[in-house]
Amino acid sequence: QVQLVQSGAEVKKPGASVRVSCKASGYTFTAYYMHWVRQAPGQGLEWMGWIVPVNGDTNYAQRFQGRVTMTTDTSINTAYMDLNRLTSDDTAVYYCATGGGSGWYDYWGQGTLVTVSS
Amino acid sequence: EIVMTQSPGTLSVSPGERATLSCRASQSVSSKLAWYQQKPGQAPRVLIYGASTRAPGIPARFSGSGSGTEFTLIISSLQSEDLAVYYCQQYNNWPCSFGQGTKLEIK
Numbered sequence: 001q002v003q004l005v006q007s008g009a010e011v012k013k014p015g016a017s018v019r020v021s022c023k024a025s026g027y028t029f030t031a032y033y034m035h036w037v038r039q040a041p042g043q044g045l046e047w048m049g050w051i052v053p054v055n056g057d058t059n060y061a062q063r064f065q066g067r068v069t070m071t072t073d074t075s076i077n078t079a080y081m082d083l084n085r086l087t088s089d090d091t092a093v094y095y096c097a098t099g100g101g102s103g104w105y106d107y108w109g110q111g112t113l114v115t116v117s118s
Numbered sequence: 119e120i121v122m123t124q125s126p127g128t129l130s131v132s133p134g135e136r137a138t139l140s141c142r143a144s145q146s147v148s149s150k151l152a153w154y155q156q157k158p159g160q161a162p163r164v165l166i167y168g169a170s171t172r173a174p175g176i177p178a179r180f181s182g183s184g185s186g187t188e189f190t191l192i193i194s195s196l197q198s199e200d201l202a203v204y205y206c207q208q209y210n211n212w213p214c215s216f217g218q219g220t221k222l223e224i225k
Contacts, residue, residue, distance in 0.1 A: 104152035105164060
């Protein structure tokens, strides 16, 4: 069965960077775009961007342009999301999500809580 | 960016009753609308895509309708396990966007 397993919770100081990983199994990793969505505490869902694993093409939400980098390592079926210049507003659960649909998500990782605090 | 507005913010329904959740888009999204259920501490789960197609394994009590700018999710006979927050998502235009959610409470 399809599984997306994310890395563990992180605590970072303002101004630092964070990397969240998402290891995929149960499907052909290069077949589907990988998206990243975040959710601040008690808030709704916010799309951050996607990456095409087969060629590395990316599309980032405008508000994250210049601060986010999404990459993949197809040899180990893993996607990464790097976010730099963190502020307290970046405290959130970060999800990877994918699926065969044209923009909706069949499969989600379990989420990674990133806490930004001095 | 397309703004998705859900109503009501909170809905309280008795078990066995019908729950009706609404989602409005700031411009037409055709039928490219999905609904997700998110239970506390869990990732979202897709219920409906294409405005009205139930995802595999989703009970028949969940149904979606609408097109253009107005969409509805109906839970025909509420079960206690349906306690959750429900989000709509448009994927007709990038960036995709989500509504702010409707919290469904069991009376």
